[in-house]
Amino acid sequence: MAQAIKSRNILGAIAALTVLLFGGWSGAVIGWLLGTGAAFIACQGKKITSAKTGIRLGVNAGLGLGIWILIASLVQGFLLLPTTGQSALGIIQVLTLGGAGLVVATLSGWLMGAAQGLGPRRQRITVAFLAVILITFPLIDQLADTNWTATVIQILIFALLALGLNIVVGYAGLLDLGYAAFFAIGAYTTGFLSSPQINLEWNFWLVIWIAAAVAAVAGVILGAPTLRLRGDYLAIVTLGFGEIVPVVFRNLTQIQIYEPISKIFASLLGQPKLAICLVGCDRPFNLTGGEAGINPIGRPALPLIGTFQSGKYLPWYYLVLLLVVLSVLMISRLRGSRLGRAWAAIREDELAASAMGINLVQTKLMAFAMGAFFAGFAGAFYGAYISAIFPSVFDFSVSVIVLCMVILGGLGNITGVLLGCVIIMAADRLYLPQLAQVLKSMLNTSVLPNVANPALRDFLATSVDPLQMRLFLFGLTLVVMMIVRPEGLVPNAERQAELQSPDEESLAEVRSL
Amino acid sequence: MKRWQNAIFYLVIVYLVLLLGPVAGLDIPRIITEIAQSPASLVQQLLVGLVNGAIIAIIALGYTLVYGIIELINFAHGDLFMLGAFMSLTVVGAFGIQDGASLQASGLAMLVSLVLSAGVCAGLNVLTERYAYRPLRNASRLAPLISAIGVSFIFINLGLFWGGLRSFFPIMGANAASPKSFPDLLPRIDILEALGIESNIEFTTKDLIVLVVAVVLMVGLQLFVQYTRLGKAMRATAQNREAAKIMGINVDQIIALTFLIGGALAGAAGLLVGLYNNTVVFTMGFTAGLRAFTAAVLGGIGNIIGAMLGGILIGVLSALSDQYLSSRWTNAWVFAVLVLILVFRPGGLLGENVQEKV
Numbered sequence: 001m002a003q004a005i006k007s008r009n010i011l012g013a014i015a016a017l018t019v020l021l022f023g024g025w026s027g028a029v030i031g032w033l034l035g036t037g038a039a040f041i042a043c044q045g046k047k048i049t050s051a052k053t054g055i056r057l058g059v060n061a062g063l064g065l066g067i068w069i070l071i072a073s074l075v076q077g078f079l080l081l082p083t084t085g086q087s088a089l090g091i092i093q094v095l096t097l098g099g100a101g102l103v104v105a106t107l108s109g110w111l112m113g114a115a116q117g118l119g120p121r122r123q124r125i126t127v128a129f130l131a132v133i134l135i136t137f138p139l140i141d142q143l144a145d146t147n148w149t150a151t152v153i154q155i156l157i158f159a160l161l162a163l164g165l166n167i168v169v170g171y172a173g174l175l176d177l178g179y180a181a182f183f184a185i186g187a188y189t190t191g192f193l194s195s196p197q198i199n200l201e202w203n204f205w206l207v208i209w210i211a212a213a214v215a216a217v218a219g220v221i222l223g224a225p226t227l228r229l230r231g232d233y234l235a236i237v238t239l240g241f242g243e244i245v246p247v248v249f250r251n252l253t254q255i256q257i258y259e260p261i262s263k264i265f266a267s268l269l270g271q272p273k274l275a276i277c278l279v280g281c282d283r284p285f286n287l288t289g290g291e292a293g294i295n296p297i298g299r300p301a302l303p304l305i306g307t308f309q310s311g312k313y314l315p316w317y318y319l320v321l322l323l324v325v326l327s328v329l330m331i332s333r334l335r336g337s338r339l340g341r342a343w344a345a346i347r348e349d350e351l352a353a354s355a356m357g358i359n360l361v362q363t364k365l366m367a368f369a370m371g372a373f374f375a376g377f378a379g380a381f382y383g384a385y386i387s388a389i390f391p392s393v394f395d396f397s398v399s400v401i402v403l404c405m406v407i408l409g410g411l412g413n414i415t416g417v418l419l420g421c422v423i424i425m426a427a428d429r430l431y432l433p434q435l436a437q438v439l440k441s442m443l444n445t446s447v448l449p450n451v452a453n454p455a456l457r458d459f460l461a462t463s464v465d466p467l468q469m470r471l472f473l474f475g476l477t478l479v480v481m482m483i484v485r486p487e488g489l490v491p492n493a494e495r496q497a498e499l500q501s502p503d504e505e506s507l508a509e510v511r512s513l
Numbered sequence: 514m515k516r517w518q519n520a521i522f523y524l525v526i527v528y529l530v531l532l533l534g535p536v537a538g539l540d541i542p543r544i545i546t547e548i549a550q551s552p553a554s555l556v557q558q559l560l561v562g563l564v565n566g567a568i569i570a571i572i573a574l575g576y577t578l579v580y581g582i583i584e585l586i587n588f589a590h591g592d593l594f595m596l597g598a599f600m601s602l603t604v605v606g607a608f609g610i611q612d613g614a615s616l617q618a619s620g621l622a623m624l625v626s627l628v629l630s631a632g633v634c635a636g637l638n639v640l641t642e643r644y645a646y647r648p649l650r651n652a653s654r655l656a657p658l659i660s661a662i663g664v665s666f667i668f669i670n671l672g673l674f675w676g677g678l679r680s681f682f683p684i685m686g687a688n689a690a691s692p693k694s695f696p697d698l699l700p701r702i703d704i705l706e707a708l709g710i711e712s713n714i715e716f717t718t719k720d721l722i723v724l725v726v727a728v729v730l731m732v733g734l735q736l737f738v739q740y741t742r743l744g745k746a747m748r749a750t751a752q753n754r755e756a757a758k759i760m761g762i763n764v765d766q767i768i769a770l771t772f773l774i775g776g777a778l779a780g781a782a783g784l785l786v787g788l789y790n791n792t793v794v795f796t797m798g799f800t801a802g803l804r805a806f807t808a809a810v811l812g813g814i815g816n817i818i819g820a821m822l823g824g825i826l827i828g829v830l831s832a833l834s835d836q837y838l839s840s841r842w843t844n845a846w847v848f849a850v851l852v853l854i855l856v857f858r859p860g861g862l863l864g865e866n867v868q869e870k871v
Contacts, residue, residue: 175655175658175659177662225852225856226856228856228859229855229856229859231654231655231658232584232585232586232654232655232658233855233859235586235655235658236586236806236810236851236855237851237852237855237856239803240803240848240849240851240852241848241852243803243844243845243848244844244845244848244849247841247842247844247845248845250841251537251839251841251842251845252536255536256535256536257532257533257535257536258535259532260528260531260532261528263531263542264542267542396799397666400662400666403659403662407659454680455680455681456680457680458679458680459678459680459681462677462679462680462689463674463677463678463680463689468670468673468674468677468689469670470670471666471667471669471670471673472666472667472670472671474663474666475662475663475664475665475666475667475668475669475670476663476667477663478659478660478662478663478666479645479660479663479664479667482649482652482656482657482659482660482663483645483648483649483660486652486653486656
C-alpha cells in the first residue's frame with residue numbers, strides 16, 4: 001500500500017511539474033498518459049476479481065493525479081505566469097485547463113482500471129492500451145498543441161540504441177563504453193549511400209538494412225580483439241574504439257591512395273608519375289566532409305505519403321515507432337533463444353559457461369554484432385531524419401547517456417530499459433530546455449531587476465542555466481543508481497541477485513529461480 | 514608450412530599499412546625524408562615529448578596507485594586533474610598576476626596555487642572515494658567503474674560551471690566553455706643559448722622547471738612507497754587486503770591515503786599543465802586522462818616505475834605523431850596503442866601477466 005501511494009505521489013509530482021513548465025493543455029495530455037499508468041501501477045500485485053474493483057482502484061489513482069494537475073494549473077495560471085512576464089490567465093481559462101486535466105486523468109484511470117478487471121485477458125488488454133496510446137499520441141499532441149512529437153521521435157531513436165546496448169551489457173554482461181561508434185557507423189553508412197555529396201543516392205528502405213548490417217560487421221571486427229579481455233579492460237578498449245571511430249570520420253577528408261609497390265619503384269626510379277593511383281587521383285577524395293559532415297542525406301519515401309518532409313513529424317514518428325516495436329519483438333525472442341541463454345551463461349560465469357560447451361568467441365561476437373545491428377538501425381534513421389550528420393554528434397557522452405538509460409531502467413530488462421530511456425530523454429530533451437526557458441524569463445522579469453550587486457547579477461544571469469547541468473545530472477544518476485539500486489528501476493531477477501553483494505540470502509534467491 | 518603462413522600474414526599487414534597508412538599520415542618514405550632533412554626537429558620533438566610525458570606520468574601515477582590497491586580504473590582521475598588546473602588558474606587570477614610579473618610575486622603565486630590545488634584535489638578525491646567508491650567495494654567489479662564514470666561527468670560539469678564564474682573570477686573570461694589562457698609565469702630563457710651552444714633546438718628554463726618538478730614528485734612518491742611505514746602498508750594492502758587487515762593495518766585509511774596522494778599529484782599536474790601549455794579548458798581532463806591511463810597500462814598498471822616509463826613513452830609518441838604523422842590523428846594513434854597493448858600484452862611493459870583464477 002505504501003509503495004502504491006509513493007509511486008502515485010511521484011507520478012503526481014511529475015504531472016504537476018509538467019503543467020507548471022508547459023502550461024496550456026499539457027495537463028490534459030499528461031493526465032491521459034500518467035492517469036493510465038497510475039491506474040496500471042495501482043492494480044499491480046492486487047487480486048482484481050471484477051471490473052468494479054479495478055475501476056475503484058483506477059479512478060482513485062486517476063483522481064489523485066488529477067488533483068495534482070488541477071492545483072498545478074491554478075499555480076501556473078495565477079502565480080507562475082506573472083513572474084515570467086506574461087499576463088495571468090482568467091479564472092475560467094485556468095479552471096477549464098485544470099478541470100480538463102482532472103477529468104481526463106480520472107477517465108483514463110477508469111478505463112485502465114476497468115481493463116485490469118478483465119481477468120485472464122488482462123495482459124493483452126494492457127498491451128492494446130499501450131498500442132492505442134502510442135498510435136494516437138501524435139494526433140492528440142497536435143490537438144493539444146503541446147509539440148512533443150519531435151522530442152518523442154528522439155526518445156524513440158535513443159530507445160533503439162538502449163535496446164541494442166542492453167543486449168551487450170545487460171544480456172551478455174560485456175561493458176561497452178564505445179557504443180556510439182556503431183551509431184556513427186550506421187549513420188555514416190547511410191550518409192555514404194544516400195547523399196548527393198558522394199554521388200550515390202540509394203533508396204532509404206534498402207540503405208537502412210545495409211547500415212544495420214555494416215554496423216553489425218563493425219561490431220564483429222571491433223569486438224574480435226577484445227574477446228580475451230575481462231571486465232574493466234574490455235570497457236576501456238571499447239571506449240578507445242568509441243573515440244577512434246569519430247576521429248576517423250572527422251579526418252577522412254583528403255583521401256589519396258597509391259598502390260604501394262608501384263609507388264616504391266616509382267620513387268626508386270625517381271619518376272613519381274609511375275605510381276599507380278587508386279583513389280582520389282585528380283584531387284584528394286573527400287569522403288566524410290570533416291567537421292561539416294554529410295549534408296543532405298536522402299529521405300525515405302512511400303507511395304501514398306511521398307517523400308518524408310522535415311517539419312512533418314507524423315510519418316517519421318510512425319516509422320521509428322515501427323522500428324522500435326520490431327526491435328522489441330526481435331530482442332525479446334532472442335532472449336529466450338539458445339543464443340540468449342548462452343549470453344546469460346557467459347555473463348554469470350565465463351569459465352563455467354565454456355566448460356559447459358558454449359563457444360565463447362562466437363557467443364560474444366554475436367552479442368557485439370546484434371547490439372551493433374540495432375545501433376545501425378538507429379543511426380540510419382537518425383541520418384535520414386536529421387538529413388545531415390556531423391562527427392561531433394557521436395562523442396563519448398552519447399555512449400554514457402545510453403549506458404545511463406540501460407542502468408537506470410534495469411540491466412537486461414526490456415521494459416526497464418525503455419522506461420529508463422523515456423525518463424532520461426524526457427528529462428534531458430523536454431523538461432530541462434523548458435525549465436531553462438521558464439527560469440530565464442522568471443529571472444529577467446522578477447529577480448534580476450531587484451538584485452543590486454553587479455557581480456551577483458552577472459552570476460545569476462550566466463550561471464543559472466539548467467542546460468549546463470546535463471552532464472552533472474547524468475553523472476549523479478550513475479553514481480546514485482550504483483549505490484542505491486544497482487539493479488535498476490525495473491530489475492531483472494537474476495541480474496539483481498548478481499549485482500548485489502553475494503550474501504546467503506540472494507544466493508538462495510537465485511537457487512530458487 | 515606454418516611459418517610460411519605467418520610470413521604471408523605479416524606481409525599482407527605491411528602491404529595494408531603502406532596502402533592505407535598515408536591516409537592517416539603514416540607515410541613512411543615521407544617521414545624518413547623529413548627526419549633526414551632536419552634531425553634537429555626530431556630532437557626538439559623528443560624534448561617536447563619528454564616534458565609532456567613527465568606531466569602525463571604524474572597523472573598516470575594516480576591511476577596506477579588506485580588500480581594497484583583496489584583494482585578500480587578511476588575514470589574520474591583525468592577530470593580531477595582538470596579541476597586542479599582550474600583551481601591553479603583561480604589562485605593565479607586571485608593574485609592578479611599578469612605575464613611578465615616579477616619573479617618573487619609569480620613564485621609566491623605558483624607556490625600557493627600548488628598547495629591549494631593539490632590540497633583541493635586530494636580532498637575531492639578522498640571524498641569521492643568515501644561516498645562513491647567505498648560503498649561499492651564488495652559489489653560486482655563493474656559497479657565502481659560505472660560509478661567512476663558518473664563522478665567523471667560530475668567533475669566535467671563542475672569544471673564547466675567553474676569556468677562560467679567570470680563574475681567572481683575575471684580570469685575565467687567571457688565564455689564558460691571556451692579555453693582560458695593561463696598566465697605565462699615561468700621564465701623562458703633558452704638554456705643552450707645561455708651556455709653558448711648554437712643550435713636550432715629550443716630548451717628553455719620553463720621546460721627544465723616543469724621537468725624537475727615532475728621528476729621530484731615521482732622520485733618522492735617512489736621513496737615514500739618504498740621506505741616509509743605508510744608506504745609499506747600501502748604495498749601490503751595492494752598485495753592482499755585481507756592479510757593486511759589481519760596484520761593490523763587500517764585498510765580503509767590506507768585506501769583513503771592512496772586517493773589522497775593520487776589527488777594531490779593530479780592537482781600538481783593541473784598546475785604544471787597550466788604553466789606549461791598556458792591554456793585550460795574543461796574538456797581537457799578526458800583526453801589527458803585517457804593518455805595517462807594508456808601510459809599506466811603501457812607501463813604495467815599497478816607499477817609505479819611503469820607509469821613513469823609509460824607516461825614518457827606516450828608523451829614522446831604524441832609529440833612525434835604531432836610532428837610527423839598529423840596532429841589530427843594523434844588521439845587515434847594513442848588509442849590504437851592502448852588497444853594494441855591491452856590486446857597483446859595486458860600486463861604492460863613492466864607488469865606480469867596474471868592468469869585468471871577459477
